[in-house]
Structure formats: structure tokens, C-alpha cells
Amino acid sequence: MTILAQLSDLHLQADADDRGAARALRTAVAAVLELHPLPDAVLVSGDLGERGDAAEYALARELLAPLPMPIHVLAGNHDDHEALSEAFGTPARYTAAVEDLTLVACHTPLPGRLEGRLDLEWLEAELEAARGGPVVIAMHHPPLLTGIPVLDDIGLAGEERAGLGALLTRFPNVRRVVAGHVHRTAFGVLGGCGVVTAPSTNLQARLEIGARAFDFVPEPPGFLLHVELDGELVSHLQALPGAGQ
Ligand SMILES: [Fe+2]
Ligand SMILES: [Fe+2]
Numbered sequence: 001m002t003i004l005a006q007l008s009d010l011h012l013q014a015d016a017d018d019r020g021a022a023r024a025l026r027t028a029v030a031a032v033l034e035l036h037p038l039p040d041a042v043l044v045s046g047d048l049g050e051r052g053d054a055a056e057y058a059l060a061r062e063l064l065a066p067l068p069m070p071i072h073v074l075a076g077n078h079d080d081h082e083a084l085s086e087a088f089g090t091p092a093r094y095t096a097a098v099e100d101l102t103l104v105a106c107h108t109p110l111p112g113r114l115e116g117r118l119d120l121e122w123l124e125a126e127l128e129a130a131r132g133g134p135v136v137i138a139m140h141h142p143p144l145l146t147g148i149p150v151l152d153d154i155g156l157a158g159e160e161r162a163g164l165g166a167l168l169t170r171f172p173n174v175r176r177v178v179a180g181h182v183h184r185t186a187f188g189v190l191g192g193c194g195v196v197t198a199p200s201t202n203l204q205a206r207l208e209i210g211a212r213a214f215d216f217v218p219e220p221p222g223f224l225l226h227v228e229l230d231g232e233l234v235s236h237l238q239a240l241p242g243a244g245q
Pocket of ligand 2: 078
């Protein structure tokens, strides 16, 4: 059994008014530490900082430090991926082993843009290198449409989602594609593979199909727990006390 916890969209700020981001992350970290068994690794799927400066990443490291397991981070559109890489000592995109699971962390942010881009050639090479073993693909921008245009407009382009779908049909060993960015939990299927998005550890986006304006709502924050067992993978949503609780 392999367990991967996924925290997302921390949006930490180094100044005093951080909209509760630091307190919320402390709550999430404490909840992960209460799990038995502990996860084998933690993935943080982007937007660790609000502005993407070094002070935010120093704070992220400090708040995540109680977690004894490996922490794998990837950049979101709010992050400065060079500052993030420097703080956590990881490249922008990479493949990591989590027990018998292969985690392929993609880099999707574009400089100065809200929407993302996926390098399918790089991903294909990483999937080939995994040689049929169980894989979880992680990225900040989710490769699915949520039905919430204000979020879908800042996602991945249709041709990249289609290209990923074609790739996933060739690699049935990919157990899940996991993402963040939309500050809600949503699930879809692409190329026969489940795609799930994580909630934010702090602020959640309003559920309004067709919404063109972005709004945060006082709904419970949370994290995902991906559990691989007997060749399958189940993704749990763990809600946390927080805004509005
Ligand atoms: Fe975010
Ligand atoms: Fe984002």
C-alpha cells in the first residue's frame, strides 16, 4: 500500500493579513500528522505563495517542516518557480518514487499568465521510463473542464487536454491525474483515467456552474489522500475545520 497526501493552493503571504492562509496550513499539517498510517509522501500541487517571493517559500518550509515524510512541490501560476525550486531544492518538473508508485510532477505555469501549458513530449518520455509501473501524474492546472467558465478560462487548452487524453489511453498504468488551481474538488475522466482536483488548504471557490466571476466562499478547506492498494488507487477528500466552521 502506498499513500500520497495532496495539499494544494496554500497562497501563503509573508505579511500579517494573509486571509488565514498560515493558520489553515497549520491545521492541514496537523491533520496529516494525525493519520495512521502516515502518508509515504506529501505532494503540494502549486500556488504555495500568493506573490511568489522567497519569504513566502521560507514560511512554507517552516509550516511544512513538522511533516517527516518527503515533500514534493510543484509550481502554480502564483509561484515564482525559480524561487520555489531554490527553497525546496527541486527542479521545476521531475519524476519521484513514492514507494512503488511513480509520481510524475509536470510544470504547467506560464510566466505572467493565469492559464497553463502542458509539455506532452516530456510527459510521454517520463511515462515510458516508468515501464508500466503504477503512476500518478501531478500538475497545477487541471486537464478537465469544470463547467465554471471563470476557472476553465485559466486552465489548459483543449488541444492539450485532448493530447493528454490520447497519451493516457496508451498508458493504462497511470492510476490518476491530480491537480489543484481550481480551489475545489472536481472529478472527471480523461483517456480512461480519473482526474481529480484538490481543494485549497484555505479558500474555496464558489460552486456555480456557468459562473463568469470568481468568488471565494466560506466552505471547509481540505486535502486529498491518494491510496494505492492491490493495483488500484482510491482518492479520499478529507475536509478540515476552517472558514465558516
Ligand atoms: Fe490557487
Ligand atoms: Fe492557480
